[in-house]
Amino acid sequence: MQVKIHDALAETAILIASRRQAANLKGLAEEEKLWLYLRTLSYFVNVTGQVYRFEDALEEMGDVGQRYVSARMSAHTNTCAQQAVELLLNSLSETPSPEQQHVLVLVALINFIADTGQVDEVEDFFNHLLDLAPVTVAHFISHEEAEAWLKGSAEPPSPARILIGDEYYQFWYEREDNTRGMCLDYAIEPALEALTARGIPSQRPSFATRAEAEAWLMSHPANPYSFVEIAGEHYFAVHHPRLKRHSLHHVASALNAWEERKKVVEREAALEATAPSDGASE
Structure with a gap:
């Protein structure tokens, strides 16, 4: 089956948003949770760089293959993955034909996660997303x-x-x-800006060297952020559990760089707003 993976995932996102809203309006909290899980599942595949791996798996499955439930799901009963695949397959009969393919892509996505041994990791990712x-x-x-x-x-x-x-x-x-x-990529600066606006905690771990800070953080991981002091300077510790390490961001330098970046974005937006549209007379 030929499919452009980014288009396929975009279509499933629209389906998920619609079904989640419908479940919310009906007061179906458990079903809404499963649609949230499916949205997180798609997000997980994106942020872990597995989009093309999934595309390859989708091609191998084909239209018929997408309707099966991975045999490896039997080891994951009572998980969101198992409940979500049941929800999807049960909803097929009530799904208009044009949307059935999107449902089957989501079934295939769960099968991909199961076949690659990532069910437990995704379950943990879903349950602790706000702590990452x-x-x-x-x-x-x-x-x-x-x-x-x-x-x-x-x-x-x-x-x-x-x-x-x-x-x-x-x-x-x-x-x-x-x-x-x-x-x-300014990925953590917004969080740093928000947290420093509340004030850096007066009670924070203090270390003479970076090596001492890193050693302490290994046994006291940030959840996911923490302020520490190294040689009298404030640092923002960011926990990366997949890499089993912390990054340490000098607070003053990071905030200054973030302010400069925001100014650049504002200038670009202003230029774009004042630029003549295509076909405008000179």
Whole structure:
């Protein structure tokens, strides 16, 4: 089956939003939770860079294959995944024909998660989503190391965030023309701005060196953020459980960079608003 994966996932997002709203209006809290789970499931596949892996699995399944429930689901009874796939299959008979394909893509998505052994991870991701910092899939010491990995990988996970040192980067790979790249991503600055606006806690761990702070954070992980002091300076610790590490962001420097970024965005928006539209007379 030929399918453009990004289009397919966009269509499922519309379906999920509609069904979730309907469940909410009917007071069906448990069903609404399952539609929220399905939205989170799609988000998980995106932020962990598995979109093309899922596209390949979807192609292998085909139209008939999408109707089955993975045999590996039998080990995950009473999970959101098991309940969601039952909800989807039970809803097929009441789903208009044009939308049935979107339902089956969601069934295939659950099967993909089960077949790749990720049910428990997604379950935990769903239950603790609000306790997670923006997800990163890899860490590199330098730009050169990150670029070598990006260029050398036959098919890197995409789209996804990575860490270079303590900085977030968004990177992408497009299978259709093999283009790939990355750019600085201000992923945690909004949270840092909001938390510092309330005031940095007066009671915070203090360390003489970064190594001491990192050692302490390994046994006292941030959930997902925490302020620490290193050599008299304020730092924002961000927990990355998938990488088993913390990034440490110098508070003053990060906030200054964020203010500069917001100014750039404002200038670009102003220029776009005043630019003549296509076909306008000169």
